[in-house]
Amino acid sequence: MFGIEGTSVALAYGLCLASAALCLIYGAVNFNRGGDEAPKREEVAWRQSEKEVEKPFEP
Amino acid sequence: MSEQDATLIIITVIYLLACAWIGFYAYTKTKTTADYLVAGRRAHPVVMALSYGATFISTSAIVGFGGAAANFGMGLLWLTFFNIFVGIFVAFVFFGKRTRRMGHNLDAHTFPEFLGRRYQSKFIQFFSALVIFLFMPVYASAVLRGAGTFIVKTFHMDQAMTLATALQMAMLIYTVLVALYVIAGGLKGVMWTDALQGGIMLAGMVILILYSYGRLGGVVAGHEALSRLPADLEANAAQAVENYNQKTGEQLTLASVTDMGLAAAALRDKLKPMSEEARKKYLAENPKEDQLLQKFGAIAATDPKGVASMAVVARLQRGGWRGWTDMPAFNTPFWCFMVTTVILGVGIGVLAQPQLVVRFMTVKSNRELNRAVPTGGIFILMMTGVAFVVGALSNVYFFQHGGEIAMVRAGGDSDLVIPTFITSALPSWFVALFALTLLSAAMSTQSSQFHTIGTALGRDIYEQTILGGERRGTTVLITRFGIVLGIAVTLGLAVKLPGSIIPAATALFFGLCASSFLPMYFGGLYFRWITKAGAIAGMCVGFFVSMFWLFCVQMVNARFAALLLPFLNHPNPSLILQGTWRFLDALVIAFPLAVVATVVVSLITRKMPEDHLHKCFHGVR
Structure with missing residues (x-):
């Protein structure tokens, strides 16, 4: 394979190309995933309290 | 001065000015401790991936290991496979995402700090920083020496003075240049210059592989000629x-x-x-x-x-060698060195490299890591993959043009194989570009090494352990001082070390990191039941067994012993045991023992507090 005599070396050559291809495919498939990170608990609590503060006054 | 020299000097000056400008720009954008230590946790995915790759790949991977491939042959491509699959894919997807999130949760700024806070142990932070501070300079000095030798040869410095003086002067100038943007710009300076250097490296290696296969009549024809070469x-x-x-x-x-x-x-x-x-x-x-x-x-x-x-x-x-396109015979010294030291040591050791792990903590979310994976994979393929193929194929070129193999043409010095091939087989304009490629490779690795040694000393050992915690506004100053001290140690070692130690010093540090840090690092990311005592036990067993194996067991004529001998007074420290198994790398012995120690001690000691574990694993998935 690829003109390489030893099977294990030819396998290594093929695996190098395959693993680089795996990286490309993984990046393409997951390009937009993982960005919508849940905010930290403290941030959630802070936003909640801000909302409370900014609520319009209702007598 | 030849036209080639003039071109080289002009592009080098432009390149250095660009690095200086980036360093200055990073300096103006560095306001906080997080800016200086983890690039403000807002790095772009391509910058992060190029920086990771360029830090990972030094001149040693291209010139040292590429030259070694002229001897070992294309079997070294197993290392490239590990570099891409383990060093990029597994590292980013299975380690990087968890490290990033847990690092944010624990507000960790360095790898030792990450480990120390994960296990609530100042000792772990101190000890791992000490291992980095004591052993990373060996790796850094090998890179520095490689860069110095390269600069002396490229700019013909040895024509104006003795070789030793020229080498020392080259190393000093180069160190000052790198130090300036590391000290001033912190990790932002390091990563942004890395991205520029990574881009140059990518261009240089793409041209190199295209030309090399072209000169030998194509991919298959080149490989076939290499297979036939022994006959x-x-x-x-x-x-x-x-x-x-x-x-x-x-x-x-x-x-x-x-x-x-x-x-x-x-x-x-x-x-x-x-x-x-x-x-x-x-x-x-x-x-x-x-x-x-x-x-x-x-x-x-x-x-x-x-x-x-x-x-x-x-x-x-x-020694068990069977050709440039075949693996060495099983269980021979050649096989043991190639498989355990080079492929496993470097291939797996990458997972626990402090200067690489810290990169995961520089990005905002998992999306950036997902986007960084393709750049990282292609980058590594084009670095070690190309270097190993070209190193092995250079034998065919030299045989066809002079009837000799690469090692003979290079005068028996494997570090000269790649440079000799470049000057013999590629056009003169490429010689200048390749010189810049190697300079970039050296500087990108070196800058991160200096930064990591400095943060280990300044942040982890002095501030967090000796002072007992952060003093407002002093972290950056203390880290800068740590970097200066780390650079001085590295420079001193580089002057003392023997030549041809680049691959050995790289493998030594990678193996030591894997044995000492990987069990508790992986355990800390995935398992709640690993205890503080288990982590400490694994780290100590990994470190001390590695040390014992290196100093007391491995053969005296091995590269490791050659590396360590200057530091020992004993005339023959390692001829205690005989047999092929002595050629096994320390990693193969120390890593499994460290894993066993971590697991066994964790099972019999007190669990970590639940609220702490909840904080560590918050949002980790």
């Missing part, structure tokens, strides 16, 4: 012996000449360290050995390059 060399050497027999009337066989060549090579190695007078005296006292050298010299004279090449190949074959 071609043997045919040439047999012809040389035949010519000698016809000339002298003797009846020598190729096998007897090969044995003679091996004996002559061993004798030359023995005589090498002697002075001219001592050598003459020794040969006068041992006339048989003198005759051996003369006779082999006479045979070699019929075809000096061919016979010298055959002698190198015969020597390789004695």
Whole structure:
């Protein structure tokens, strides 16, 4: 394979190309995933309290 | 001054100015501790991936390991596979995402701080920082020495002064240049310059592989010629012996000449360290050995390059080598060194490299890591993959253009194989570009090493352990001081170290990190039941078993021992045990023992507090 005599070396050559291809495919498939990170608990609590503060006054 | 030299100087000046500008810009954008230590946790995915790759790949991977591939052959591509699959894919997807999130949760700024806070242990932070501070300079000094030698040769500095002075001056100038943007710009300066340097490296290596395959008639034709090369060399050497027999009337066989060549090579190695007078005296006292050298010299004279090449190949074959496109024979010294030290040591050791792990904490979310994976994978393929293929194929080129193999053309110094191939086989304009590629590779690795050594000393050892916590506004100053001290240690070591230690020093540090840090790092990311005592036990077992194996067990003629000997007074510290298994890398022994220690001690000791574990694993998935 690829003109390489030893099977294990030819396998290594093929695996190098395959693993680089795996990286490309993984990046393409997951390009937009993982960005919508849940905010930290403290941030959630802070936003909640801000909302409370900014609520319009209702007598 | 030749046109090539002028081009090189102009592009080097432009490049250095660009690095200086980036360093200054990073300086203006560095306001907080997080800016200086983890690039503000807002790095772009491409910058992060190029920085990770360029830090990972030094001149040692291209010139040192590429030159080693001229001997070992394309079997080293297993290392490239590990580099891409483990070093990029597994590292980013299975380690990076968790490290990033947990690092944010724990507000960790360095790898030792990450480990220390994960296990609530100042000792872990201190000890791991100490291991980094003591051993990373060995790796850094090997990179520095490689860069110094390269600068001396490229800019012909040895023509104006002695080689030793030129080397010291080159290392000093280069260190000052790198230090400026590391100290000023922190990790932002390091990563942004890394991205520029990574881009240059990528361009250089793409051109190199295209030209190399082109010069040998294509991918398959080049590989086939390399597979045939041992037989071609043997045919040439047999012809040389035949010519000698016809000339002298003797009846020598190729096998007897090969044995003679091996004996002559061993004798030359023995005589090498002697002075001219001592050598003459020794040969006068041992006339048989003198005759051996003369006779082999006479045979070699019929075809000096061919016979010298055959002698190198015969020597390789004695160690278990079976060709440039085949793996060495199982369980031979060659196999053990190649598989355990180079492929496993470096291939797996990458997962626990402090200067790489910290990169995961520089990005905002997992999306950035997902986007960084393709750049990282292609980058590594084009670095070590190209270097190993070109290193091995250079044998074919030199055989076709002079009837010798690469090691003979390079005068027996594997570090010179790639540079010799570039100047012989590629166009002159590329020589300048490749010089810049190597300079970029060295500087990108070096800058991160200086930054990591400095943060280990300044942040982890001094501030967090000795001072007992952060003092407002002083972290950056203390880290800068740590970097200066780390640089001084590295420079001192680089002056003292012997040559040709680049691959060994790289493998040593990678293996040591894997044995000492990987069990608790992986355990900390995935398992809640690993305890503080278990982590400490694993780290200590990994470190001390590695040390024992390196200093007390491994063979004296190995590269490791050659590396460590200057620091020992014992004349022969490692000839305690005999047998092929001595050639196994420390990682193979120390890592499993460290894993066992981590697991066993964790099972019998007190669990970590639940609220702490909840904080660590918050949002980790």
